[in-house]
Amino acid sequence: MSLTLWPVTGVGEVRPGDDLVSLLLERLDEPLRDGDVVVVTSKVVSKALGLSATTDRDAVVDAETVRLVARRGPTRIVRNRAGLTMAAAGVDASNTASGTVLWLPADPDAAAHDLWRRLRRRAGVEVAVVLSDTAGRAWRRGQTDLAIGSAGLKVVDSLSGTQDTFGNALHVTEPAVADEITGAAELVAGKTSQAPFVIVRGLPRHWVGDHWAHPQHGAASLLRPDDEDLFGLGARDAVEVALGSAAPAGFPAPEPDAYDRVLALAAPEEALVEVTVTERSRFVVAVKDDSSGALLEAGRVCERLRIAARAHRVDVQIDVRTADGPGR
Amino acid sequence: MSLTLWPVTGVGEVRPGDDLVSLLLERLDEPLRDGDVVVVTSKVVSKALGLSATTDRDAVVDAETVRLVARRGPTRIVRNRAGLTMAAAGVDASNTASGTVLWLPADPDAAAHDLWRRLRRRAGVEVAVVLSDTAGRAWRRGQTDLAIGSAGLKVVDSLSGTQDTFGNALHVTEPAVADEITGAAELVAGKTSQAPFVIVRGLPRHWVGDHWAHPQHGAASLLRPDDEDLFGLGARDAVEVALGSAAPAGFPAPEPDAYDRVLALAAPEEALVEVTVTERSRFVVAVKDDSSGALLEAGRVCERLRIAARAHRVDVQIDVRTADGPGR
Structure with a gap:
């Protein structure tokens, strides 16, 4: 053959x-x-x-973009309307008349x-x-x-x-x-x-x-479906998305151990703060005393729980209990 | 042709x-x-x-692995000794005698x-x-x-x-x-x-x-050098690495606006906490009052600064100033 x-x-x-x-x-x-x-x-x-059109390339890239995957300086790697992950959404200005943009x-x-x-x-x-x-x-x-x-x-x-x-x-x-x-x-x-x-x-x-x-x-x-895609976001971009507040896109589907991972990643210093799980997705962050150190640590732990939950694509509810009563 | x-x-x-x-x-x-x-x-x-050897496949994968890139259930995508990013480090048990592992x-x-x-x-x-x-x-x-x-x-x-x-x-x-x-x-x-x-x-x-x-x-x-590689970590794995305390590997090289991005990502609620930059890499998190809410918010902001800094591969120093004096 x-x-x-x-x-x-x-x-x-x-x-x-x-x-x-x-x-x-x-x-x-x-x-x-x-x-x-x-x-x-x-x-x-x-x-x-x-x-094709004789128009602004960036405007065409924006129109073709479904989701930003990774950014580095002026380069944007995006998921485009056809589901492809490509720099500049596959919009092309080479091998065509100068000033013309192809999509x-x-x-x-x-x-x-x-x-x-x-x-x-x-x-x-x-x-x-x-x-x-x-x-x-x-x-x-x-x-x-x-x-x-x-x-x-x-x-x-x-x-x-x-x-x-x-x-x-x-x-x-x-x-x-x-x-x-x-x-x-x-x-x-x-x-x-x-x-x-x-x-x-x-x-x-x-x-x-x-x-x-x-x-x-x-x-x-x-095309690998989003749920199976381990690289739906660039490494740095994934962290930026997890630090955000919107529903995250680009992370793979949750795994069975998602809540355990979230808890492990929160990594509280037990001397100051204790995290207990009341249901799978409900966490109580108990502050042991009313020192500023304990409260700072509780703020740290809450934020880590939220960020880890976004990356694992699970919802969590967090209650803070301060030494002198429920916090916010 | x-x-x-x-x-x-x-x-x-x-x-x-x-x-x-x-x-x-x-x-x-x-x-x-x-x-x-x-x-x-x-x-x-x-x-x-x-x-090749008739030995435990996982042990060979471990020996060939330089760095974990992404994990999903039992599947591990790693950077191997030759610099390749592959599932199971390129260790292979197909098309060879049963029980034999090739690397x-x-x-x-x-x-x-x-x-x-x-x-x-x-x-x-x-x-x-x-x-x-x-x-x-x-x-x-x-x-x-x-x-x-x-x-x-x-x-x-x-x-x-x-x-x-x-x-x-x-x-x-x-x-x-x-x-x-x-x-x-x-x-x-x-x-x-x-x-x-x-x-x-x-x-x-x-x-x-x-x-x-x-x-x-x-x-x-x-092989794309680590510094240029936007996908040196899986999306979820990048967040886990950024939540860690070790020096991060797998994130691309810092960009000129790295410290500005870190500050923007910390996103303090200004009513409770104010972040000022004394030098490029030195941040002061000032807590406006000694309420538990303000201290929790300060803990949140400090952790976001640390996580964003790891993803942008820059070092930061963070000083917390509480209303009644310097914190930890």
């Missing part, structure tokens, strides 16, 4: 209203075959759909599905269509291309329930093949060569086909 | 002391050419180097360089060698293969200083080509087919060559 990728060149500048399927088919050197994957840069999809389709899978449907009808073959875009990663330098939209492809090769050659269960190995395909396509398309389409030939045949065209197999299924 | 990838099959089980270069050359269907890239799974490198080379670039040097001498061609391993990602489901070691390859195609076809500067576009190559190789190798080598042919010739064999071009250069 071998895999071959090549770019479709000579397409020229794409303009609003252009039919990408026609542009692709006119420039193909050889016919598409069943099982081929066509990788399309989201940039030309945005151009064809007219998702991503709000539903990239629908855009991929539309191309897939028309391409299938025109070319009469079972191919898959994948929309690619470039994104940075946590922990690693440089960018890779990712699948932001997909139709007709098994985007994850779930090996759950299968065994390796030694008979060990492969329960957590799920290669994100759609992302590996777009990354591979980037190697041949490059960034400056105006190759908006890359053909990928030789993938396992069962990855490509009509039965994988359904929405549940789109690239959106590669 | 087209890119072709194919697996080298029939290698069989690799054992400690095996010569991977011989195993590869014996199984090649056609000779390597200048500019080819050989992707090797780190699994067979670990096997050949004898980095990664502590210096995967050195392992790649050793293979590169011997392969070059034996085959007489300018090829690159990339060690791949499988890792999960922030924000996205599924895994992709990454380059954990490399020799003879330009691992990042830095486009800084170049222009796109519209003349816009491409100052932040740096494709991590080594990662895209290993991801592409995974597509043809699969997880259960015992193909420890994949040949990649057709990459730009200037990416492969002797001048890229130097250590500064190894895969370690893809």
Whole structure:
């Protein structure tokens, strides 16, 4: 088995209203075959759909932003409307006319599905269509291309329930093949060569086909749900959110030991303050005497309980009992 | 230009002391050419180097772990000795004999360089060698293969200083080509087919060559340094670290406005407590009266100052002035 990728060149500048399927088919050197994957840069999809304007980039980034994930100086990494975590929400001002800003389709899978449907009808073959875009990663330098939209492809090769050659269960190995395909396509398309389409030939045949065209197999299924996402906030930003008063977003779902963790993190100095739990979520902070030290410590402990609770996404109720009666 | 990838099959089980270069050359269907890239799974490198034992997996994970990045139930994502951020430190118990645990080379670039040097001498061609391993990602489901070691390859195609076809500067576009190559190789190798080598042919010739064999071009250069890493801790874990008392690790480097942010995050209720800054890092928390409410608020504000300072990686000194004199 071998895999071959090549770019479709000579397409020229794409303009609003252009039919990408026609542009692709006119420039193909050889016919598409069943099982081929066509990788399309989201940039030309945005151009064809007219998702561009000569406007202020920051205003477009704001409009595309659902939630701030991390900030560093002027750089903002955000969750955008399509659920992608990207610097500047995926809004792009490169490879387009100066002063023009491009943004991503709000539903990239629908855009991929539309191309897939028309391409299938025109070319009469079972191919898959994948929309690619470039994104940075946590922990690693440089960018890779990712699948932001997909139709007709098994985007994850779930090996759950299968065994390796030694008979060990492969329960957590799920290669994100759609992302590996777009990354591979980037190697041949490059960034400056105006190759908006890359053909990928030789993938396992069962990855490509009509039965994988359904929405549940789109690239959106590669987005990790907020509840499972351990990195929904940057490290520093997570602390800032926990110090805030609004309902926190970006922390993973609560775990069974959440209240125990909250209590452990409050870490009271027992000589001055005692914390007791009356119900799972109700804490009483009892101040042993009316010294300023004991009251300062009680204030510290209350705030730690609140912050830990926000990070663990549980609600807590805190009662303070001072030596001379209930406090605030 | 087209890119072709194919697996080298029939290698069989690799054992400690095996010569991977011989195993590869014996199984090649056609000779390597200048500019080819050989992707090797780190699994067979670990096997050949004898980095395995029939021992407790958790003990090996502990030994490989430099720092906990995020925890969720029994899952631990850690920074390992090679600088990689991976679940279970990259320690692996799949595709190996039951009960056997494999770990990664502590210096995967050195392992790649050793293979590169011997392969070059034996085959007489300018090829690159990339060690791949499988890792999960922030924000996205599924895994992709990454380059954990490399020799003879330009691992990042830095486009800084170049222009796109519209003349816009491409100052932040740096494709991590080594990662895209290993991801592409995974597509043809699969997880259960015992193909420890994949040949990649057709990459730009200037990416492969002797001048890229130097250590500064190894895969370690893809590791984002801690100071630049906005996701050095999981969201919840960042809060737990900030609530701790030890010097924090995993937060990015301080920014110029760090002390201003710390002050803003403390958010005192001014009616009860006033915070003044005497020097950049010295805060005075003045309690307006000796009511328990004011003292609790002062305790709250002091703790917020400390937590915000840890997340912003700055040291602060806090003096509390109570209405009847200096506090603790």
